[in-house]
Amino acid sequence: MSNHDTYSSHYDFKQVETKWQQKWELSSAYQVGEDTDKEKYYVLEMFPYPSGRIHMGHVRNYSIGDVVARYKRMRGFNVLHPMGWDAFGLPAENAAQKHNTHPAKWTYENIDYMRAQLKQLGLSYDWQREFATCDPDYYRWEQKIFIEMYQRGLVYQRVTTVNWCENCQTVLANEQVIDGACWRCDDQVEPRNMNGWFFKITDYTDELLNDLQSLNGWPEKVVTMQNNWIGKSTGLTCDFKIDGSEEAISIFTTRPDTIFGVTFMSLAPEHPLLATLTEGTGKEKEVAGFIDDILREKQRQSVQEEPEKRGMFTGRYCINPFNGDKIPIYVANFVLMEYGTGAVMAVPAHDQRDFEFARAYDLTIKPVVIPEGETFDPEFMHEASTVPGKLIDSGQFSELDSIDAQGKIIDFAREQGFGAPLTTYRLRDWGISRQRYWGAPIPMIHCDNCGVVPVPFEQLPVLLPEDITTSTDECRPLHQRPDFVNTICPACRKEARRETDTMDTFVESSWYFARFACPDSDETPLERDRSDYWLPVDQYIGGVEHAILHLLYSRFFTKVLRDLGYLSIAEPFTNLLTQGMVIKDGAKMSKSKGNVVDPDQLISQYGADTVRLFSLFAAPPERDLEWNVQGVEGASRFLNRVYRLVREFYGSNVDGTAYSSSDDTALLRKLHQTIKKVTYDIEDDFHFNTAISAVMELFNTMSSSLGSAAGKGASTETVSETIRNLLLLLYPMVPHFSSELWEMMDFPETPEEQLWPIHDDEKAREELLTIVLQVNGKVRSRIEVSADSQDQVLQDLAMADEKVNRFIEGKTVKKVIVVKKKLVNIVV
RNA sequence: GCGAGAGUGGCGGAAUUGGUAGACGCGCUGGUCUUAGGAACCAGUAUCAUCGAUGUGUGGGUUCGAGUCCCUCCUCUCGCACCA
Incomplete structure (x- = not known):
């Protein structure tokens, strides 16, 4: 009985995929260690939250990553391709309440299920390195890093107005508020004053900003988004004395050249000077009422709509230090306390917001920057003019070009002592306190004698109490656990209380990629020599929805870990691929739309390789992928066609049959052209869709060449050579399939032990x-x-x-x- | 409003530098085999018409030649959004 007879007449993906997955599992095929003889390559996909089961977005993300990993191995790299679980988070608590179980149990069960799903997809992970961020062995190191950051002055506590999500019963960072709503549950966020822990990410603002320029392997879009988020602007800060008082109002402006055009002052309703300012004006009550009014309005409205400009005269004036002008001070609803100084010098002639305000309250409009060939009559202006020009009515700066004047005006203010250059940022410090149970405990102790004291390293980890029962309306679960809260102060040995806040789960995902270099290390969070070998991540792959949050935090952590002596790199991810969403019927998959596709069902119906092939073929990775069942069937058909052809070819034993030498060269030519194209498509842009279509063309050419009568078509040798290479080209995308056919053809070893084919220009050349x-x-x-x-x-x-x-x-x-x-x- | 990106057959999408528009796949049409086919294989498939003409959101421009470059406008997607 020949080998051929043992292969069924149709491709039995179930049996084949199980067979190869078992082989990979038994041989720990993708386990790697540091090997200085080989060039390393670290490919990483954003690890999932263990929500229960994987979705099509994961399938796509991990299929792309797996092609990269398998391809790079064939190119001779020592490839690190790990997987883990972003396992802390609120859904576990909600689910635990709902199903009357424990968050840990729920989480680890989900992980078990999802791991099995990933294995069914045939993803080539080094499973030895797997961890979940809720493992005490992971978060103990996070707690150590936290304390070291605290000791370096990068962690502090303060009371601030925070973004409170009533639904999630917790605080959110600025980055986690989207259009005034919670990023997770979409509930409206409300302001609340609370004490909380902060990471001093603003210490790294300039570096985070400047290093963006070095991220050539990132999509420009993501770099721009981070740039905007950091929001650097430079200008002048300047004091306006309050008339009849020793106090002054500080303003910030990016347009110092317009300072002679200031006609009034606008303060944010929250401005601290307001209370004293109105004293004795007789307008105290009126102004206070107005402030209340706009603050309430601000809270009510969604961030979408821009309210009408409203304001009120405070009854006081201040003095423009440049020209001595006495200008009225207003409270205005459009001035933000969070930005700059909470006070704006209003130049209605050259700022659209000030212009609208001035028109509404009939305030003076004084043009001071006149563009070439224009004149302004304040009475007939219908919008502010923001373009550069020549200064007028600006004292000794008149006649200057407005751009040149900016620096000169700043210099003058500095010399005179009422102003200075200032750079402001939009980026705020990162509030990481969460009033929830299922997160890494913040390892701090509050002592009445000693104040805040870090937990000593040898006492780490501060473990979450396991026997917790979370009930629906329970807020701050740890707070209500005396056995957790009550402790001894490490400094004075007196009774003290543990911090009961847990850390934002984005902290875990900010350094997991580094821990993958040494996940088993039980001495230190990161071993320098191992992280030096593997890091940075050469290729990071994930959804664009993390463009700001996760990627900014990870960049921050990388720099902190470098300064703490754990890492040598400044940036974590050399190349970033942001893949598009998987959509169906033109919309994002969601339960409410009823257009969700279940990966389990797909895999059992078509097999992992078909699902992988389709998700790679239907669109380039950075674009949205329209899921289409008929397309999946097309992918399945293609694999079956290849299977049948190879099986028939192997069984036909056509050695010695006459062939056409021109057909032979033609097939060989097509083969080498295909190798060239597929290699280019993968190397250049990971455009697997065109790579696959090239392989399909090669198959079509081979197929018609094979079907010809004797004396026509390509030689057996060439067809065999073509099949061999075709299987290699296909291997990273459909590894089970290629491995099986490789074995069927009696080729030596397995495809993954081969080097990636190299094309021969001579053979690829058209005659x-x-x-x-x-x-x-x-x-x-x-x-x-x-x-x-x-x-x-x-x-x-x-x-x-x-x-x-x-x-x-x-x-x-x-x-x-x-x-x-x-x-x-x-x-x- | 500001910024970025994108508009190509019935559909998903191709078209390295300005040089055969529509690769590859889906769908559709016809055929072969078949008791049957929603399997497989073969042929066809941008549009309109007889030569031929027209075609990459709109209108213009540059060029021997434009999906590709420049300008105008329209539409969509994403991000930011009273940031002084």
């Missing part, structure tokens, strides 16, 4: 080319010529062409353009 013949730029005919034809020959052939002649007859040929290997264009 005959189709040259397009144009008349006046329109295609009129085509001719076949040998590839080395000279220009003159081409031109002669073109002029002699019958179809061409129909179009040039009776006309004068003005010009002939010959483009090598492409076309001849005759202009008449």
Whole structure:
């Protein structure tokens, strides 16, 4: 019985995929260690939250990553490709309440299920390195890093107005508030004053900003988003003395050149000077009422709508230090306390918001920057002018160009002592306190004698109490656990209380990629030599929805870990691929829309390789992928066609059959062209869709070559060679399938032990080319010529062409353009 | 409003530098085999028409030649959004 007979007549993906997955599992095929003989390559996909089961977005993300991993291995790299679980978070608590279980139990059960799902997809992870962020062995190191950050002054506590989500019963960071709503549950966020822990990410603002320039392997879009988020602006801060008082109002402006055009002052309703300012004006009550009013309005409205500009005169004036002008002070609803100084010098002639306000309250508009060839009459202006020009009415700065004037005005303010250059940022410190149970405890102790004291390293981890029962309306679960809260102060040995806040789960995901270098290390969070070998991540892959939150925090942590001596790198991810969403019927998959596709069901119906192939084929990775069942069937059909052809070829035993040598070279040529194209598509941009279509073309060519009668078609040898290479090209995308057919063909070893094929330019070269013949730029005919034809020959052939002649007859040929290997264009 | 990106057959999408528009796949049409086919295989498939003409959101421009470059406008997606 020949080997061939043991293979079924149709491709049995279930049996084949199980077989290879078992082999990989038993041989720990993708386990790696540091190997200084080989160049390392670290490919990482954003690890999932263990919500219960994987979704199609994961399937796509991890399929892309797996192709990269398998491809790079074939290129001789020592590839690190790990997987883990972003396992802390609120859904576990909610689910635990709902199903009357424990968050840990729920989480670890989900992980078990999802791990099995990932294994069914045949993803080539080094499972030895797997961890979940809720493992005490992980978060103990996070607690250590926290304390070291605290000791370095990068952690502090303060009371602030925080974003409170009533639904989640917790605080959110600025980055986690989207359009005034919670990023997770979409509930409206409300302000609340609370004590909380902060990471001093603003210490790293400049570095986070400047290093963006080095991220050439990131999509420009993501870099821009981070740039905007950090929001650097430079300008002047300047004091306006309050008339009849020793106090002054500090303003910040990016347009110091317009400072002679200031006609009033606007304060944010929360501005601290307001209370004293109105004293004795007789307007105290009126102003206070107005402030209450706009603060309440601000809370109510969604961030979407921009309210009408409203304000009220405070009854006081201040003095413009540049020209001594006495200008009225207003409270205004559009001034933000969070930005700059909470006070704005209003220049209605050159700022649209100030302009609208001035029109509404009939305030003076004074133009001071006049663009070339224009004049402004304040009475007839219908919008502010924000373009540069020449200064007027600006004291000694009049006649200057407005751009040049900016620096001179700042210098003057500094010399006179009432102002200074200032750079402001939009980025705030990162509030990491969460009033929840299922998170890493913040390892701090509050002592009445000693104040805040870090938990000593040897006492780490501060474990979450396990026997917790979370009930629906329970807030701050740890707070209500005396056995957790009550402790001894490490400094004075007196009774003290543990911190009961847990850390934002984004803290875990900010350094997990580094821990993958040494997940088993029980001495230290990161071993320097191992992280130096593996980091940075060469290719990071995930959804664009993390463009700010996770990626910014990870960059921050990388720099902190470097400064703590754990890492040598400044940036964590050299190359970033942000893959598009998986959509169906033009919309994002969601339960409410009822268009969710279940990966389990797909895999059992079509097999992992088909699902992988389709998700790689249907669109390039950075674009949204429209899920289409018929497309999946197309992918399945393709694999079956290849299977049948290979099986028949192997069984036909056609050695010695006569063949056509021209067909033989043609197939070989196509093969080498395909190797070239597939390699280029993967290397250049991970454009697997076009790579797959090239392999399909190769298969079609081979298939028609094989079907020919004796004396035609390619030789057995060439077909075998083509199959061999085709399986190698396909291997990273459909590894089970390729491995199986490889074995069927009796090729030595397995595809993954082979090197990626290299094309031969000589063999890929076309002998005959189709040259397009144009008349006046329109295609009129085509001719076949040998590839080395000279220009003159081409031109002669073109002029002699019958179809061409129909179009040039009776006309004068003005010009002939010959483009090598492409076309001849005759202009008449 | 500001910023970025994108508009190509019935559909998903191709088209390295300006040089054959629609690769590859889906769908559809016809055929072969078949008791049957929603399997497989073969042929066809941008549109309109007889030569031929027209076609990459709109209108213009540059060029021998434009999906690709420039300008105008329209639409969509994403991000930011009273940031002084």
